[in-house]
Amino acid sequence: MGGWAIAVHGGAGVDSRLPEERQAAAKRLLAGCLEIGADALRSGAMAIDVVEMLVRELETDPFFNSGRGSALTARGTVEMEASIMNGPDRRCGAVSGITTVKNPVSLARRVMEFSPHSYLAFQGAEDFAIEQASYENPFILDRLFNGGLPIWTVGDGFAKNGHVGFRDCKFYLKQFDYRVATDTCSGSVGPAMSFDTGIQMNGLPISVYAPETVGCVVVDSTGGCAAATSTGGLMNKKCGRIGDSPLIGAGTYACDLCAVSCTGEGEAIIRATLARDVAAIMEYKGLALQEAVNYAIKERLDGGKAGVIAVSKDGEVAYGFNSNGMFRGCATEDGFMEVGIWE
Template sequence: MGWAVALHGGAGVPASLPTESRVHREAALHRILQIGVSAISANRSPLDVVELVVRELENCPHFNAGKGSVLTTNGTVEMEASIMDGNTKRCGAVSGVTSVVNPVSLARLVMEKTPHIYLAFDGAEAFARQQGVETADISHFITPENIERLKQAKEANRVQQDYVQPIKTEDQKQTTVDHESNTKLGTVGCVAVDGQGNLTAATSTGGLVNKMVGRIGDTPIIGAGTYANKYCAVSATGIGEVIMRETVARDVAAVMEYKGLGLKEAAAYIIHEVLPKGTAGLVAVSVAGEVAMPFNTPGMFRACATEDGFKEVAIWSSD
């Protein structure tokens, strides 16, 4: 048994990316993974580690969370996040957050400072102000790239996932839109386990491009986008409606508990046998320090490290 950390920057990565877009995101994954490794190597609690890593991902404009959050149909941001401690099953979640710089930290405060699990919209914002967490003007979150992505989604009359999609012109011929303005790739998340088998998970997102105001995805739903217990910790990414229907994160743990499968087998079963192709991915760690990072989309930004020296930063299956 040893420690392990895994993180993701979203599933649904297209089969290829422009070099500049790929390099920026790979560099961010390398940097943020090292932050997580340093923290857990210094005996920070797994809960601290996943919060720290997800905060860094939220602060990176290249991913769809925090500063890089995509826009609703009204041109606003509505962010969501959750965090869970596997030993105690304590958890916290927020959604509809519009001004909080790091929603994952607000989710942790919900877990630790309230009798509840989930706060949303005005209530979550009021709690953030009460707790004195860092907030920012809406201009902090609304980037020119995301304004352009919303414009393209509206022109196509579609709700888009947080990765490149072809846009149909008036004559219905598909054209590929500018890659750099359309590669804010994904929900972010982190899972961690320490040498004593303490498991934690955290997930954060801006949701879908052109989503309806008030839409809530899988990220803050305990058991769907995030789950941790004494067997494993899971953070999922992909099409939220699919992940919610299949309770993806909880099902990985359930398959381990009730069918006796190992982490890799359980995670692969849920992603490749239960979910429709092209819809999701996840990162997970087990109590024994194993790591699984399956996905059924063309690619998924992901990274992991274990106490025995294994390290991986990858996008596509062949990496």
């Protein structure tokens, strides 16, 4: 095997009752990203450029929980996170607590390439964005907000994916603590709030849970690998909470062997250093890419729910998840392409 390859994801943990039209919309978005990436790689683009490009596409579309589609914190604000890593030299950049930047993944790349640091957060990251703003980089000062609210809450007040209004969601979440098992909601706030499947992600019923993350991994025609991950975080998370997505080695990792992006229950992914573990399993146990992904999902999560996408320097693509579905897609140089949600 060989040549370029791409994999993308839009988060792990999907309500099985997600309407067919929403499933189709997710697949169209992922397939469109794969087409964009394939065109770029056919033209000789490098992996690091393609992962940034495709994660920007996913951040800009409000369907998934990143960028314009970010979840709201307990205060009704947005705190976005992203990271990017280049495999050949293992350079990386990450940001957290972002509120005003349209594409956090691009700010993470600026941190990687134009700062002496690997990670900037909150006001320091916002200040760095302003410093970096220029005519050539207009993304930096593109604002997401209108009247202090994210674009997708202005007007009808409905949260992303059309599942539930923010006020209704807050009503329900007051009765719900993360990591506490609850099967049903005792309140009644309309048909959108019938949470009785018993399936949970991050302590939230799958019906209200918004898949947390988007990500992309690429190997280019030179064998160079790169990964990028971006998220709006957990619905109703405490302000200041940082998940796995911006943490190099947890949610994102790339080296000379492979590139990995993770999604799911952030605290479990952090404890497992899941992305780095996939690479380490390949390096130290000598397993192939899919075997390494399978091993990490099965042995490292300690009961947590997560999903992984990965590519190797040899053009292999792999994914795995132990959650109720994962939005995902992949494409390879030999013409193979697929998108999927379920097992």
